[in-house]
Amino acid sequence: MTRPTSLEAGGPCSIARSLTVLGERWTLLVIREALLGRTRFNEFQAALRVSTDILGKRLDGLVEAGVLERRPYREAGHRERYAYHLTPAGRDLVPIIAAFMNWGDTHLAGPSGPPAQMRRRSNGAAIEVALLDAEGQRVPFDDVECVPGAGASEARGGCGAA
Amino acid sequence: MTRPTSLEAGGPCSIARSLTVLGERWTLLVIREALLGRTRFNEFQAALRVSTDILGKRLDGLVEAGVLERRPYREAGHRERYAYHLTPAGRDLVPIIAAFMNWGDTHLAGPSGPPAQMRRRSNGAAIEVALLDAEGQRVPFDDVECVPGAGASEARGGCGAA
Numbered sequence: 001m002t003r004p005t006s007l008e009a010g011g012p013c014s015i016a017r018s019l020t021v022l023g024e025r026w027t028l029l030v031i032r033e034a035l036l037g038r039t040r041f042n043e044f045q046a047a048l049r050v051s052t053d054i055l056g057k058r059l060d061g062l063v064e065a066g067v068l069e070r071r072p073y074r075e076a077g078h079r080e081r082y083a084y085h086l087t088p089a090g091r092d093l094v095p096i097i098a099a100f101m102n103w104g105d106t107h108l109a110g111p112s113g114p115p116a117q118m119r120r121r122s123n124g125a126a127i128e129v130a131l132l133d134a135e136g137q138r139v140p141f142d143d144v145e146c147v148p149g150a151g152a153s154e155a156r157g158g159c160g161a162a
Numbered sequence: 163m164t165r166p167t168s169l170e171a172g173g174p175c176s177i178a179r180s181l182t183v184l185g186e187r188w189t190l191l192v193i194r195e196a197l198l199g200r201t202r203f204n205e206f207q208a209a210l211r212v213s214t215d216i217l218g219k220r221l222d223g224l225v226e227a228g229v230l231e232r233r234p235y236r237e238a239g240h241r242e243r244y245a246y247h248l249t250p251a252g253r254d255l256v257p258i259i260a261a262f263m264n265w266g267d268t269h270l271a272g273p274s275g276p277p278a279q280m281r282r283r284s285n286g287a288a289i290e291v292a293l294l295d296a297e298g299q300r301v302p303f304d305d306v307e308c309v310p311g312a313g314a315s316e317a318r319g320g321c322g323a324a
Contacts, residue, residue, distance in 0.1 A: 014266025014276055015194050015259060021270070022262075025185035032177050035308045066269070089269050094303040095261040095291045097177060100184075103258060104176025107228070107251050108183070114176055118293075121307045125295035129257045131280075133287035141256040145283045146197045149276040 021065045022093070026050055026058050028100065031086075031093050034068065036116075039083040059084055067093065094118075098129045183227045184255070188212055188220050190262065193248075193255050196230065198278075201245040221246055229255065256280075260291045 022028060026048070033047050045055055062068040067090040070082040086093075098118050105114045118127045131139040184190060188210070195209050207217055224230040229252040232244040248255075260280050267276045280289045293301040 013194070013278055014264075014270065015262045015278075016191060016266075017270040018262040018266035019187045019190060023185075023187035023190065025181045028181060028185065029178060032175070032308065035306070037307075091303050092265055092268060094306050095293060096258065096265060097308075098293060098306070099257040099261045099291070100177045100180040102176075103254055104178075104180035106254060108176065108179040116175055116177075116308055116310055118306055118308050120295050120301050121305050123295075125297070125301075127293050127295055127301055127306060129261070130292050130294045131257060131260060131289050132292045133282050133285075133289055135287070139282050139287075139289055141253050143283050144197070144256050144260070144280055144289060145199075146194065146259075146278055146280050149279040 018096075021061075021067070022096070024058070026054055027062065028097065030055070030058050030062060031067070031090065032097055034084065034086050034090065035094065035097060039071075039085055040073075041081070041084075044084075062090070066090075095129060098127065102129050180258075183223075183229070184258070186220070188216055189224065190259065192217070192220050192224060193229070193252065194259055196246065196248050196252065197256065197259060201233075201247055202235075203243070203246075206246075224252070228252075257291060260289065264291050 022031075029048055029050075030044060033044050036047075038044055038047060041055070041059070044050075044059070045052065048055065050058075059068065063070055063084070066087055068084045069087050071085055072080050073083050074080045101114075101116070101118060119125060120127060131141070131144060133139050184193075191210055191212075192206060195206050198209075200206055200209060203217070203221070206212075206221070207214065210217065212220075221230065225232055225246070228249055230246045231249050233247055234242050235245050236242045263276075263278070263280060281287060282289060293303070293306060295301050
């Protein structure tokens with residue numbers, strides 16, 4: 001296997017592997033801010049009120065993981081800086097963020113309703129996360145089970161994590 | 163506002179609030195194991211190879227958050243113990259786990275394919291996570307944006323987190 005040690009440590013499960021890249025609170029909040037359109041270090045920092053050190057590490061980690069990419073920019077009178085843009089892999093995180101948002105809206109909502117929402121850019125329609133089967137039919141959550149897959153024998157019986 | 167301080171610290175955003183409950187690597191792996199049907203402490207521990215101390219804290223936290231519930235059981239010759247079962251709120255986490263699984267399958271998959279999969283219990287059909295608009299139409303990920311919602315004025319301009 002040629003996968004880097006840092007991913008191997010997550011075990012063979014795709015959830016564990018994803019958490020190796022994403023499984024830290026600030027990381028997903030950085031992704032949220034990127035989806036809100038923020039690209040610059042000071043924009044992320046103002047929105048998240050996180051230390052320069054932690055934010056820098058999270059942005060670096062997401063660039064290394066291929067979720068964000070750096071693009072240089074220069075404002076008049078300033079040195080060149082980098083902005084952070086979502087890559088296609090980063091944009092594929094939308095369902096994760098949407099699923100967290102839906103769950104929080106349902107189970108931890110404040111008195112005034114959801115503080116943010118996802119909508120369709122092209123027509124403003126509200127968006128929800130759904131599970132679909134191969135025929136496009138919606139699957140109720142209590143009709144879902146998790147079973148070992150083709151790669152389950154790679155190590156430690158499938159879903160065993162590090 | 164009557165929400166507990168521990169949730170307030172997550173800021174007003176539903177994502178940040180959800181991460182306050184779920185935003186730790188082991189927590190989501192415990193949920194994954196619960197979806198795989200594990201209910202007993204030693205089953206979780208054997209699958210996750212996590213310390214007794216960390217596992218106990220994560221299970222207690224998920225019970226407190228209303229995601230798992232304890233149910234007593236007794237095996238012949240042993241004292242009464244507790245098993246951990248998903249509550250309805252816990253079962254509502256299926257899309258989050260499914261979204262992590264899909265992303266890992268797509269972007270971090272091993273050479274033998276996905277080590278686990280979600281399927282429909284009633285007929286074995288494969289399941290995928292999709293975003294739907296109000297008319298049930300699938301929404302491409304790059305047509306999604308995040309905007310302030312009704313509760314955005316509660317604190318610090320909406321999506322600003324702690």
